[in-house]
Amino acid sequence: MKPVHVLEGRAVPLERSDVDTDQIIPSDWLKRVERTGFGRGLFSEWRDDTTFVLNQPEYVGASILIAGPRFGTGSSREHAVWALMDYGFEAVIAPSFGDIFRNNSSKQGLVIVQLSLEDVEGLMAAVTDDPSRLIVIDVERLSVELPEIGWRRDFILDPMTQERLLEGWDDIGISLRRENEIARYEVTSRAPSLTDVFDASGHAVRA
Amino acid sequence: MVAKTLYEKIWEDHVVTAPNEEPTLLYVDLHLVHEVTSPQAFDGLRLNARGVRRPDLTLATADHNVPTDPLSVPVMDPISRRQLEVLDENCAEFGITVFPRGHENQGIVHIIGPELGVTQPGMTIVCGDSHTSTHGAFGALAFGIGTSEVEHVLATQTIPQQRAKTMSVTIDGTPPPGVSAKDIVLAIVGRLGTGGGAGYVIEYRGEAIERLSMEGRMTVCNMSIEAGARAGLVAVDETTIDYLRGRPGVPAGDAFDEAAARWRSLVSDDDAAFDTEITLSASDLVPFITWGTNPAQVVALSGVVPSPDGVEDADEKNTITRALEYMDLTPGTPLRSIPIDVVFIGSCTNARIEDLRAAAEVARGASVKDGVRALVVPGSRRVKNQAEAEGLDQVFLAAGFEWREPGCSMCLGMNPDILTPGQRCASTSNRNFEGRQGRGGRTHLVSPVVAAASAIMGRFASPEEVRA
Numbered sequence: 001m002k003p004v005h006v007l008e009g010r011a012v013p014l015e016r017s018d019v020d021t022d023q024i025i026p027s028d029w030l031k032r033v034e035r036t037g038f039g040r041g042l043f044s045e046w047r048d049d050t051t052f053v054l055n056q057p058e059y060v061g062a063s064i065l066i067a068g069p070r071f072g073t074g075s076s077r078e079h080a081v082w083a084l085m086d087y088g089f090e091a092v093i094a095p096s097f098g099d100i101f102r103n104n105s106s107k108q109g110l111v112i113v114q115l116s117l118e119d120v121e122g123l124m125a126a127v128t129d130d131p132s133r134l135i136v137i138d139v140e141r142l143s144v145e146l147p148e149i150g151w152r153r154d155f156i157l158d159p160m161t162q163e164r165l166l167e168g169w170d171d172i173g174i175s176l177r178r179e180n181e182i183a184r185y186e187v188t189s190r191a192p193s194l195t196d197v198f199d200a201s202g203h204a205v206r207a
Numbered sequence: 208m209v210a211k212t213l214y215e216k217i218w219e220d221h222v223v224t225a226p227n228e229e230p231t232l233l234y235v236d237l238h239l240v241h242e243v244t245s246p247q248a249f250d251g252l253r254l255n256a257r258g259v260r261r262p263d264l265t266l267a268t269a270d271h272n273v274p275t276d277p278l279s280v281p282v283m284d285p286i287s288r289r290q291l292e293v294l295d296e297n298c299a300e301f302g303i304t305v306f307p308r309g310h311e312n313q314g315i316v317h318i319i320g321p322e323l324g325v326t327q328p329g330m331t332i333v334c335g336d337s338h339t340s341t342h343g344a345f346g347a348l349a350f351g352i353g354t355s356e357v358e359h360v361l362a363t364q365t366i367p368q369q370r371a372k373t374m375s376v377t378i379d380g381t382p383p384p385g386v387s388a389k390d391i392v393l394a395i396v397g398r399l400g401t402g403g404g405a406g407y408v409i410e411y412r413g414e415a416i417e418r419l420s421m422e423g424r425m426t427v428c429n430m431s432i433e434a435g436a437r438a439g440l441v442a443v444d445e446t447t448i449d450y451l452r453g454r455p456g457v458p459a460g461d462a463f464d465e466a467a468a469r470w471r472s473l474v475s476d477d478d479a480a481f482d483t484e485i486t487l488s489a490s491d492l493v494p495f496i497t498w499g500t501n502p503a504q505v506v507a508l509s510g511v512v513p514s515p516d517g518v519e520d521a522d523e524k525n526t527i528t529r530a531l532e533y534m535d536l537t538p539g540t541p542l543r544s545i546p547i548d549v550v551f552i553g554s555c556t557n558a559r560i561e562d563l564r565a566a567a568e569v570a571r572g573a574s575v576k577d578g579v580r581a582l583v584v585p586g587s588r589r590v591k592n593q594a595e596a597e598g599l600d601q602v603f604l605a606a607g608f609e610w611r612e613p614g615c616s617m618c619l620g621m622n623p624d625i626l627t628p629g630q631r632c633a634s635t636s637n638r639n640f641e642g643r644q645g646r647g648g649r650t651h652l653v654s655p656v657v658a659a660a661s662a663i664m665g666r667f668a669s670p671e672e673v674r675a
Contacts, residue, residue, distance in 0.1 A: 078353035107355035191236035204455035
């Protein structure tokens with residue numbers, strides 16, 4: 001994962017609430033075994049509509065998505081995060097997010113900015129008025145700014161997510177440093193081994 | 208001693224380490240894997256020269272994109288075929304038990320865990336699928352994870368977690384006849400909304416939950432995520448123990464009795480406090496149906512399509528208007544007057560043997576309405592075999608339903624079982640999102656008996672209407 005400190009870019013206002021991960025990337029795209037190329041499938045059910053906001057020339061190249069409440073609910077598919085990032089988004093701003101989506105985002109370096117409904121609506125109006133406006137998201141100071149109009153808000157990230165973003169840390173590497181603790185736990189673990197349940201071809205040993 | 212909730216008991220039992228300022232590292236007792244959310248995780252392991260720490264606590268099955276055609280028909284879609292092959296190759300490489308298409312134990316991941324008895328009380332269970340909450344019916348802490356987390360669990364058998372808040376949802380009393388587990392959970396999701404459970408683990412309690420079979424409890428826990436909660440729980444009782452006895456994954460003889468004694472302690476203490484408590488009265492429950500494009504948009508089957516007029520909240524009003532447009536519905540229309548094109552009986556929500564028995568009872572001796580396509584997709588090979596042993600396949604086939612091979616199928620439309628644009632479907636699955644069952648498709652979530660009755664009437668209908 002690449003470290004993220006300050007993001008600066010234009011934003012797309014997606015004026016919809018309850019944008020679930022099925023909308024972000026439809027299941028048809030989930031058959032791929034690769035990790036790249038999902039950007040073409042982003043919001044694909046809506047992309048044919050010429051009036052859809054992503055199809056408007058003034059928003060081409062924007063790197064921040066602003067959406068309504070409950071963005072990323074539903075299916076656990078991390079492909080939703082891959083699709084947003086592959087398309088070019090580096091951050092999503094919304095009043096609330098699906099829990100699993102939020103987690104998945106933190107693993108990939110997609111910055112999740114939760115603001116109040118009023119602030120999100122204010123930002124949407126600002127970039128609808130003038131799509132060329134730049135938004136600055138500072139992961140170190142945990143702030144969102146619209147320098148042109150002197151608008152600034154703070155947001156919250158849990159300290160671990162913030163640190164991981166700033167350092168570009170890989171979660172697995174962090175946990176593997178806990179090898180001794182994991183091994184110690186395993187001594188007393190009651191998790192039943194499946195090798196006692198199934199034979200080599202997956203047949204149940206006891207029917 | 209401090210009174211604890213069931214969630215807190217399972218959590219504390221699985222803490223590997225809880226460093227300051229960092230999420231707690233929880234041990235994972237069972238990691239379920241399927242073809243869709245795992246290939247990139249296995250790839251990540253190879254890239255970093257990492258192995259699978261505990262292949263013996265990992266179990267894989269093909270479910271999301273397997274066709275439900277007869278097994279003699281090969282997988283036609285080359286991309287799906289490749290994904291299924293990659294699952295088999297990855298499991299062979301890393302020594303993981305896998306149930307490929309056609310295997311005697313193959314099925315939807317959340318159906319096979321419980322039926323094989325590898326889902327057990329007190330466990331931590333994860334899977335790269337949000338409906339992992341299903342396993343909470345056994346008093347196990349079970350939740351969905353993303354692909355990066357799948358890779359993390361493969362490599363470390365642990366998962367970093369922040370402790371969730373606890374919510375109790377109590378259903379007091381006994382529901383009227385005709386109200387199924389699906390109706391209970393649709394009522395709960397309708398009450399909480401799609402975000403009401405976010406950040407919480409929900410424990411379902413009360414007489415109506417206690418009286419449910421294990422399969423009914425699974426249906427309820429399954430849809431916890433539809434209210435935004437990553438996990439649902441039901442306390443262990445004799446129903447749980449009886450279900451597990453004799454299953455392949457549980458110990459036999461004295462060892463079972465010892466395990467059962469331990470499992471019986473997996474209940475919230477009497478005076479344990481929840482962060483939020485909600486109560487619904489079972490006597491208020493009726494058969495429900497979703498009318499819109501999120502699972503909280505629920506009305507009584509006997510009701511009408513709602514109107515955005517008079518809704519104060521602008522966001523809510525906009526959501527309703529958009530949903531009406533997508534669903535092509537007019538406010539005030541009685542749900543039972545709306546014609547349907549497709550019926551899907553299946554999914555990890557409602558494709559267990561009791562679901563099929565209930566639907567077959569409605570279909571027995573009746574006929575699917577001309578012009579309606581009705582599919583029955585058993586949740587697993589074992590469910591399919593059991594249903595065939597009971598003659599349920601013949602009941603469905605005689606009535607004009609299709610009897611298919613097991614898999615996730617039309618619940619998420621990854622395999623060839625999809626709606627065409629504009630088609631309206633009565634579905635026993637869990638999500639009515641735009642395009643979920645096929646681009647432009649319109650999904651209404653219902654119970655198995657309402658789905659079967661609707662197939663016969665050619666419109667949304669209750670079982671009483673079939674018998675009338």
